[in-house]
Amino acid sequence: MELRQMQVVVAVAEAGGFSAAGRRLRLVQSAVSATVRAVERELDVPLFDRSTHRAVPTAAGEAFVAAARTALSAADQVHAAVDAVRGVLRGRVTLGVMQGLLGGLPPAIGALRRAHPGVVVRLRQAPAEEIVDAVREGTVDLAVIALTGRPRGLVGVELMRDRMVALVGPRADLPDARVTLAELARHPFVDIAPGWAIRHVVDRAFRAAGVERAGVFETNDILAAVELVRADLGVTIFPATLAALFPDLRTVAIRRAPTWTAGVVHRKGPLVPAAAALLEHLERAGSGG
CATH class of the missing domain: 1.10.10.10 (Winged helix-like DNA-binding domain superfamily/Winged helix DNA-binding domain)
Known part of the structure; x- marks a missing residue:
């Protein structure tokens, strides 16, 4: 065969x-x-x-x-x-990435490709749980996800920590000063769908604060959530680096803001050389080096 x-x-x-x-x-x-x-x-x-x-x-x-x-x-x-x-160095590496984290990857992939033109990178985007399962199955070599806990049976490497901020529309009745989660909860809320890491972090923050929000909209698409906010139909909470991709919208700092931690996971044991090289570039980009 x-x-x-x-x-x-x-x-x-x-x-x-x-x-x-x-x-x-x-x-x-x-x-x-x-x-x-x-x-x-x-x-x-x-x-x-x-x-x-x-x-x-x-x-x-x-x-x-x-x-x-x-x-x-x-x-x-x-x-x-x-x-x-x-x-x-040649070969193919499959990189899984959850929604909202693709923006920081091109510099690392570009550096890898300049150093090793023979390496082909395949991107696969899906919810974190699906991507993690693919890493365990071996269909994905590395996955960049939000680290909301220690992935069972996998190695996790932290790449960055980021505070989360409120993303609000142009006519939202919110001050520029820091706001509490209770103040945000008084406004219609645009939620990312369950299963996505942003939703997990936001849910956990509201539970810890003992506050309930009115989730008027729910979507699994970052851009759709942004368009709803842009139309002043609600507010949402994003990592600051993600919110910065939409400079026409106002960001408002949150008191005791939840933390967004992103990292890369892979199976235990040695990586194939192409995957190891990509991991090196991801770590270098995450540390600002």
């Missing part, structure tokens, strides 16, 4: 379908289907349940995908080891 065949089967499992896997691999759907059928004939077992609109791995398919990921990772390490002897 060839590594390319393993890559195709893994892509189908990750993308949830043959067409989506073909787009990812730049193959026509018929080639993807033919490859999967060839592997199934060789193993004499179906790898996917094709009775639904999605290609869902069977029990044998799940076992195959887990083993194939290990084999593909080992192959990448073989190539990386040979390249390292030649003084060349």
Whole structure:
């Protein structure tokens, strides 16, 4: 069995379908289907349940995908080891990132690419819990998330700490001086949806203050939340660095402001060279170096 065949089967499992896997691999759907059928004939077992609109791995398919990921990772390490002897760093690293943290990553990725043009970085954006699960499964090498606790079974490296601020519309009836959470709670509130780290930090801060807010709007899109605030339909709370991306809106400091901590997580054990190099650049960017 060839590594390319393993890559195709893994892509189908990750993308949830043959067409989506073909787009990812730049193959026509018929080639993807033919490859999967060839592997199934060789193993004499179906790898996917094709009775639904999605290609869902069977029990044998799940076992195959887990083993194939290990084999593909080992192959990448073989190539990386040979390249390292030649003084060349190549490979592919998948970087997971939760919403609201993408803005600080391009400088680190750019520095990596200038130092090692042969390294390809794939970005995957999703809620923190989903990204952390992907790191545990090995489908994501590194993940930049809000560190709201110690991720079970993973290594966490803090990159930055940031205070949170109120982001308010142009006609919001709030002073420029520091406000309390109780004062903010008197206004309609634009909440980020449950499951996102911003919501977790904000919920925890209001609970600790013993204050309830009226969550009038709820969205899983940062830009949608900003547009609601810009229309003076409510106020929200963002990390200061994120709020600074919208200079047309006013930020108001919060008394006893909650702290936003961002960091990178990865599985225990040595990283492949490309991932280790990216982690080094992320840490350097986080420390301001």
